[in-house]
Amino acid sequence: MDPRPDTLTQLDDAVIRILAPNPSPMTYWGTNTYVLGTGNARVLIDPGPDDASHRQAILNALPHGTRLSHILVTHAHVDHSAGARALAKETGAPVFAFGDAQAGRAAHMDALARNGLLAGGEGLDHSFVPDERVPHNTVLDTPAGAIKALHTPGHMGNHLCFGFRDTVFSGDLVMGWSSSLISPPDGDAAAFRDSCALLMTHAPAQLLPGHGAPVKAPRERIQFLLLHRGAREAQILRALADTPMDLTTLTRAVYTDLPHSHLPIAARNTLAHLIDLEQQNRISATPKLSETATFSVR
Numbered sequence: 001m002d003p004r005p006d007t008l009t010q011l012d013d014a015v016i017r018i019l020a021p022n023p024s025p026m027t028y029w030g031t032n033t034y035v036l037g038t039g040n041a042r043v044l045i046d047p048g049p050d051d052a053s054h055r056q057a058i059l060n061a062l063p064h065g066t067r068l069s070h071i072l073v074t075h076a077h078v079d080h081s082a083g084a085r086a087l088a089k090e091t092g093a094p095v096f097a098f099g100d101a102q103a104g105r106a107a108h109m110d111a112l113a114r115n116g117l118l119a120g121g122e123g124l125d126h127s128f129v130p131d132e133r134v135p136h137n138t139v140l141d142t143p144a145g146a147i148k149a150l151h152t153p154g155h156m157g158n159h160l161c162f163g164f165r166d167t168v169f170s171g172d173l174v175m176g177w178s179s180s181l182i183s184p185p186d187g188d189a190a191a192f193r194d195s196c197a198l199l200m201t202h203a204p205a206q207l208l209p210g211h212g213a214p215v216k217a218p219r220e221r222i223q224f225l226l227l228h229r230g231a232r233e234a235q236i237l238r239a240l241a242d243t244p245m246d247l248t249t250l251t252r253a254v255y256t257d258l259p260h261s262h263l264p265i266a267a268r269n270t271l272a273h274l275i276d277l278e279q280q281n282r283i284s285a286t287p288k289l290s291e292t293a294t295f296s297v298r
Contacts, residue, residue, distance in 0.1 A: 005030055006057035011214065014038050014144060015167070018057050020048035022079055026123075026265075028177050028211040031079045035061055036164060037144030041069040044093070045162060045169050046210060047083035055087055068093035069143050074171030074210060075159040076101040076128040084128065096140065097130035097158065098149075101186075104157030108279065109185035117290035120183045120268065134160065152199065154192025155180040161195075166205035170215070174199065177212035179225055183268035189229065189276040196222050233273050237297060240283060244296035247271055 003009065005021030020031040031048040035058070042062060048054050062068070068091040073081045076097065084095045098104055101124045105113075112118045134140070136151035148163040155172045162169040172180050173195055182189055199207075200222050207215035215221050232254065239245065239253045251267040258266055274295055277283045285293035 003029060006054060008057070008061050011208070014165070015208070016061055017208070018054070018061055020054045020079070020083075021051060022049050026181070027079050028175075030211070032208070032210055032212075033058060034169060034208060036147075037142070039143050040066050041143035042066055043070045043072065043142045043144040043147065044068055044087070045072045046074055046080045046171070047071060047087045049079050050082040050086060055083060055090070058087065059090070067091065070140065070147075071095045072134075072140075072147070072149075072160075072162055073097040073128075073130065074161065074169065075156040076125040077123045077156065077172070078125045079123065080171070080210060081125045081128045084130075088131070094131035096132045096134050096149075097128070098135075098151055098160050099133050099158045100129050101126055101158065103133075104151065104153050104159070105185055106153075106157070106188055106191065109157070109188060109275075112275075112289065113185040117288070118185045118271075119291060120185050120187070122181075122183055122268075124186065150198060150202070152195035153188055154195045155182060156186045157188070157191075159195070161199060163202060163204065168199060168202060168204040168207050168218070169209075170199065170207040171210045174207055174215065174218070174222055174225060175209040175212050176207075176215045176221060179228055181265065181268060182272040184272050184275055187268070187272050189233075189272040190279065192272075193226060193229065196226055229273075232269070233277065236270065236273050236277070237282070240295055240297045244286070244294050246294050247274070247291055250274075250295060 007019050009017045016035040018033045023030045033048050034045040036043040071093045134149045138149045140147045150161045152161045152173050207218045235254045251270045255266040
């Protein structure tokens with residue numbers, strides 16, 4: 001059964017999960033906030049939305065006399081990062097992340113956005129700015145132990161995963177209940193593949209994602225997601241081999257099993273694949289690459 005909002009779950013001796021009260025079709029049962037450590041100072045991963053009740057649930061989860069030393073943020077979507085500033089103010093703990101909401105974007109995505117050729121931006125926390133920027137492969141020395149930050153764009157340019165002991169906190173890059181939304185310019189299909197490959201090289205025993213239950217077979221799950229993306233790419237190429245299409249028509253041709261209400265979200269994933277394929281010179285966009293272009297196989 002799905003846990004109730006603000007339920008506290010002891011996942012192991014050093015990890016507590018607190019579920020934020022923001023369930024939705026995009027967040028499943030809500031955002032997972034994690035508290036790490038066993039001593040009188042703890043580390044928090046993903047404070048979740050700016051919600052007073054969730055903030056109080058986090059504070060209540062800290063044993064008496066325990067403080068927060070670090071607030072780590074996987075990425076600047078409002079369901080993960082918006083609660084960071086208020087929690088930092090209340091606890092005095094600094095906020096650590098890769099960067100602001102536009103950090104880590106690929107240059108071609110930045111150019112498309114700057115020229116008004118892409119919309120996107122769903123759920124971005126535009127006001128988010130960390131106190132400390134954390135580059136790829138940084139090892140943070142925390143009271144909970146060493147935590148390694150991995151820059152893993154794909155779902156979002158500033159996305160970090162965090163390695164702790166034999167676990168990786170995978171944010172929205174890899175989840176067990178669903179594949180990730182990849183919505184350009186913040187989402188990037190090519191970066192998603194690379195980040196999944198990077199995650200596999202770390203061979204974690206489990207993944208603790210931003211939404212949903214622990215992933216107990218990380219390699220199998222990551223391989224499945226990569227195969228799923230490859231299959232979707234093949235569907236797109238087969239559809240375009242028959243006739244050129246615009247984004248809406250192509251999405252309907254590829255996502256035949258989705259209700260009409262879900263097609264706008266599916267179109268964002270389709271667009272991510274199209275941008276990737278255009279970068280590989282496998283398709284063309286007329287008159288130029290944009291959300292309103294007509295796409296065809298080269």
